[in-house]
Amino acid sequence: MSATMPPQREEDPLSLDNQLCFALYAASRALTGLYRELLSEMELTYPQYLVMLVLWEHGSMPVKEVGVALRLDSGTLSPLVRRLEEHGLVRRTRCAEDERVVRVALTEDGSALRERALTIPTRVLRGVGIPGDKVAELRELLDQITRSAGSAAAELHSLRHPSNYPTPEGDHT
Secondary structure: OOOOOOOOHHHOOOOHHHOHHHHHHHHHHHHHHHHHHHHHOOOOOHHHHHHHHHHHHHOOEEHHHHHHHHOOOHHHHHHHHHHHHHOOOEEEEEOOOOOOOEEEEEOHHHHHHHHHHOOHHHHHHHHHOOOHHHHHHHHHHHHHHHHHHHHHHHHHHHHHOHHHOOOOOOOOO
16 A cells, blocks of 8 residues: 655645635634733723724614624624623613614723723734734735625525525426
């Protein structure tokens, strides 16, 4: 039985070093680790920080809109908001016009925490060691990857699940 030599790394499409997904995964873990250290001073987790960023930027809003902004489902977002409320940083209220809608707003402590967070972006940029113009390019590329991969995944999903397509008039198969 003869063993074949594996292809050279740069030629092997299945080499871990050639995987875009792994490079993004490793970078994401490293960056999240940096944020974890910086945010521990404010007693926030990274996902909680993301919720706070949305609220600092937009103010009071429906929880569902926070989820849209962060691309999180309600099952993931609700516990985050609940913990932030337990820490006194946000408050949730039902909308008087439609009780199904829950709004989330910053408390005074939540608003005050913004001042402490102002140094986080600068400290992160210093930690990653990438010049500002390169960060803007990288953000644009990552946004493009997010849009393109999301579209490609949705297309593949619809091809694998044709029942999602509407049937033509009169087709009752």
